[in-house]
């Protein structure tokens with residue numbers, strides 16, 4: 001890909017630049033992965049998240065229409081398992097009703113429906129991929145998987161003593177981003193546009209993720225205490241390696257995400 005890729009400056013809050021880029025590139029496939037995608041941050045930047053993740057999706061769809069490409073472009077929308085939030089049905093499927101639990105999920109709910117509406121109103125080939133968590137070494141450092149793995153690596157080389165985390169009992173269905181990107185592409189290669197849920201079907205807690213990561217550097221973690229006073233100690237030395245910090249709790253958390 002290197003050398004064949006052309007990058008353009010763009011911003012989901014700037015309609016005119018979206019129209020200009022779409023008009024210039026004349027794409028055949030558009031993948032809308034643009035977002036303020038951090039759930040906890042969305043409680044602090046709620047209006048910005050709505051602008052970028054919600055109305056930004058509308059701007060991009062309208063840019064395609066403004067360039068009269070709505071009958072040729074195939075459009076992928078990065079919808080999310082966060083839409084299920086406080087789940088109303090187990091397992092969740094394409095027909096499960098949504099119950100968003102954060103400004104991020106509310107913005108994504110608008111995006112989900114505007115994509116569905118443009119598909120029905122203008123006969124666009126537009127799909128929602130409802131993806132559960134997908135991780136890789138490229139994951140941002142303030143998401144829990146990278147935060148834990150980076151911190152454990154630092155502990156292994158002696159440049160950090162202890163990790164501070166939020167809700168240890170929260171569970172997630174983590175898949176690999178590479179597989180999920182292939183699924184995104186496949187969604188745009190079908191005969192008719194459809195929405196799909198993508199997940200591994202397996203959930204694990206943050207606590208398990210911590211234990212496994214420490215095992216990787218040859219350390220066993222033993223849990224002591226409860227709530228904000230809970231700590232994870234290194235079994236062989238009794239050194240505290242994990243602390244709970246309320247700063248990382250969310251005002252509302254998804255309740256369960258059993259798939």
Ligand SMILES: C[C@H]1O[C@H](OP(=O)(O)OP(=O)(O)OC[C@H]2O[C@@H](n3cnc4c(=O)[nH]c(N)nc43)[C@H](O)[C@@H]2O)[C@@H](O)[C@@H](O)C1=O
Nearest residue numbers: 037039080081082132133142143144145165166167170248
């Ligand atoms: C599908 C969905 O996937 C992602 O959203 P997320 O699941 O919120 O991802 P995360 O890695 O920030 O949190 C996972 C869990 O881990 C808990 N947790 C504990 N302690 C810390 C902690 O210290 N930091 C963080 N970030 N989380 C923590 C936290 O409370 C939560 O229960 C985004 O891609 C999003 O865009 C998306 O659509």
